[in-house]
Amino acid sequence: MTDAPDAPEGFFIDWDGKTRPIDQPGKGMRCEVDKKSKYVMVLNKYGGLDHESTWYPTVADVEKAGIKVIHADLNAPIKISSIE
Numbered sequence: 823m824t825d826a827p828d829a830p831e832g833f834f835i836d837w838d839g840k841t842r843p844i845d846q847p848g849k850g851m852r853c854e855v856d857k858k859s860k861y862v863m864v865l866n867k868y869g870g871l872d873h874e875s876t877w878y879p880t881v882a883d884v885e886k887a888g889i890k891v892i893h894a895d896l897n898a899p900i901k902i903s904s905i906e
Contacts, residue, residue, distance in 0.1 A: 831855075833884060834862040834875035837902055840894035841884055844877065848900035872902050 832855065836842045844853040850867045855877050864873035878884045884891050 831879075832857070833878045833881060834864070835884070835889060836864075836875070836894055837873050837900075838894065840892045841881065841889075842894040842896070846896050848896075848902075851900065851902075866902070 832844045833841050834844055834847075834853070836847075842848075844855055844862060847853050847864050851872065852865050854863045854865060855861070857877060857879075860877045862875040862877045863871055864875070866872050876887075878887065881891055
């Protein structure tokens, strides 16, 4: 048995304006989330900050914020300048 949740623990709007789960920010990237302040930092493999966003607990919360939900293609390469 695993302690991993079945669903991601929230979402953020990525650098392309697309909804992305915080547990899948892209190859070589990781998210640090402050749920209390609803803040997401997307860090590169060197620990540098590449993107900041708001944390949304659910896709419905993204919609409530007035943002059109367009899901990111999680298999596509990401396009951030610090990613090799």
